[in-house]
Amino acid sequence: xxxxxxxxxxxxTVSGLLAYVFFALSTRTLGADAAAPVSVxxxxxxxxxxxxxxxxxxxxxxxxAAHEGEGSVRNAIRRVAGWVVVTALVVGGxxxxxxxxxxxxDDVWFPLLVVVVTIGSxxxxxxxxxxxxxxxxxxVAAALVAENAVRCLAAVxxxxxxxxxxxxxxxxxxxxxxxxxxxxxxxxxxKQQSRATTESAMRFISGAAGGQLIGQAVLTGGPVVLALSxxxxxxxxxxxxxxxxxxxxxxxxxxxxxxxxxxxxRLVVAGHTRALRLFRxxxxxxxxxxLVGAALVGAGLGPWLLRFIFGPEVRLDGYPSMLVALGxxxxxxxxxxxxxxxxxxxxxxxxxxxxxxxxxxxAVFVLVRTDDTLIETCWAxxxxxxxxxxxxxxxxxxxxxxxxHGRSATVVVSADARHPRSSSA
Numbered sequence: 001x002x003x004x005x006x007x008x009x010x011x012x013t014v015s016g017l018l019a020y021v022f023f024a025l026s027t028r029t030l031g032a033d034a035a036a037p038v039s040v041x042x043x044x045x046x047x048x049x050x051x052x053x054x055x056x057x058x059x060x061x062x063x064x065a066a067h068e069g070e071g072s073v074r075n076a077i078r079r080v081a082g083w084v085v086v087t088a089l090v091v092g093g094x095x096x097x098x099x100x101x102x103x104x105x106d107d108v109w110f111p112l113l114v115v116v117v118t119i120g121s122x123x124x125x126x127x128x129x130x131x132x133x134x135x136x137x138x139x140v141a142a143a144l145v146a147e148n149a150v151r152c153l154a155a156v157x158x159x160x161x162x163x164x165x166x167x168x169x170x171x172x173x174x175x176x177x178x179x180x181x182x183x184x185x186x187x188x189x190x191k192q193q194s195r196a197t198t199e200s201a202m203r204f205i206s207g208a209a210g211g212q213l214i215g216q217a218v219l220t221g222g223p224v225v226l227a228l229s230x231x232x233x234x235x236x237x238x239x240x241x242x243x244x245x246x247x248x249x250x251x252x253x254x255x256x257x258x259x260x261x262x263x264x265x266r267l268v269v270a271g272h273t274r275a276l277r278l279f280r281x282x283x284x285x286x287x288x289x290x291l292v293g294a295a296l297v298g299a300g301l302g303p304w305l306l307r308f309i310f311g312p313e314v315r316l317d318g319y320p321s322m323l324v325a326l327g328x329x330x331x332x333x334x335x336x337x338x339x340x341x342x343x344x345x346x347x348x349x350x351x352x353x354x355x356x357x358x359x360x361x362x363a364v365f366v367l368v369r370t371d372d373t374l375i376e377t378c379w380a381x382x383x384x385x386x387x388x389x390x391x392x393x394x395x396x397x398x399x400x401x402x403x404x405h406g407r408s409a410t411v412v413v414s415a416d417a418r419h420p421r422s423s424s425a
Contacts, residue, residue, distance in 0.1 A: 004138075012255030022155055040110075047213060059129065208347040219331050291330075324381065340396050346395065
C-alpha cells in the first residue's frame, strides 16, 4: 500500500516535468514564432487528455471492479473506439477550417496532428485504464513517464540532427502516445465477468468527459479571460505562472487517483457504507485544513516563489496569489470527489456540477467590480472551483445516502424472507 502511491506520485511528477522539458526544448530550438503551432497543439493535448484519457482510464477501472471482470469493457471497447475516432475526425475538421488562426499555416499537417493527438489520448487512456483495473500501478506510473519520455527523446534527436521544423516537433508530441504499445497485454480484455451490467459505457464516458473538459478550462483558462478583459501582458504572465505553480499538487494527484477508482468502486459494490462515509468526511476535513494552509502559503510565500522560479519580472501580490492558491486547492479536492462520484456510477452529475460552477464564476466576474481586472479574474476562478466542489460534494453525499438506504432495504427484505410469520403479523 505504501509503494503504490509513492510510485504513482513519482510517475506523475516525472511525467509533468518531462512535459515541460519537451515544451522548453521546442521553444528554445524553434524560437517563439516558429513554436507557436506546437504551443497550440500542446494546449489542445491537455484538453484531449482531460476529455478522453481521464474518462476512459477511470471507466475501465470502475467497470472491471464493479462487474468483477473485463467482459463489459471487452463488449463496449469497439463502440468506444469508434466514438473516439469520430471525435478525432470532427475536431480535426474544425481545426482545418480554422488552421490559419490556430496554426498560422495553410497546409493540412497540423490538423492531421490534431486527429492523431485525439486518437492517442483515447488510446493511452485505455492502456492506463487496463493497467489500473489489473492493479498494476507500477506499470501505470511507468506509462505516465514513458509517454512524455518518448516525446523528449524524439525532440533531442531532432536537435542533435539539426532539424528546425515546427511540424517535426509537433509530430513528436502527437506520436508520444505510441509508448502505450510497450504494454501490449493492456489492449486485450478477457470475456470473464461475474456480475451482469446494464450500464451504458457511452453515458458514463460522455458525462465524465464533459465534466473534465469544463474543469480543465476553468483550471487553465484564467490567463485567457484576463487577456480578453484588458489585463496587461505582465499580469497575464504572472497569472499563468501562479496557476502553474499552485497546480503542481493537482498534477501529482492525477496519477495518484489511478488507484482510487477501483478501490472505491469495490466498496460501493460490497455496500461498505461506513468506509465510504469515513472517506467522504475525511475528504471534507482534509480540504478544509488544506484551504487554511493554501491561504497562508499563497499570501506569504506565493509572491516570493513566483519570483524565485519564474524570474524577478514575474510579480504577483499576496492577495491574488492567495486567491489562486485557494482555487487550486478546491481543484484538487474536486478531482478526488469526482473519482468518488464516478465510483457510484453517477458521472452525469459531473458535467452538471461544473456548469453550475462556471455560471457562478461568470456571475462573480460580472458582479464583483474592482479597479483591478486581475483580482476579478482570480475571484471568478476561486468561485467556479468552490461552487463546483460544493455541488459535487452534495451529489457524492446523496449517492452515499442512496446506497445506505438501498442496503437497509435489502437487509429488511432478507429478514422478512427468513421470518415470514413474524413479518405478516
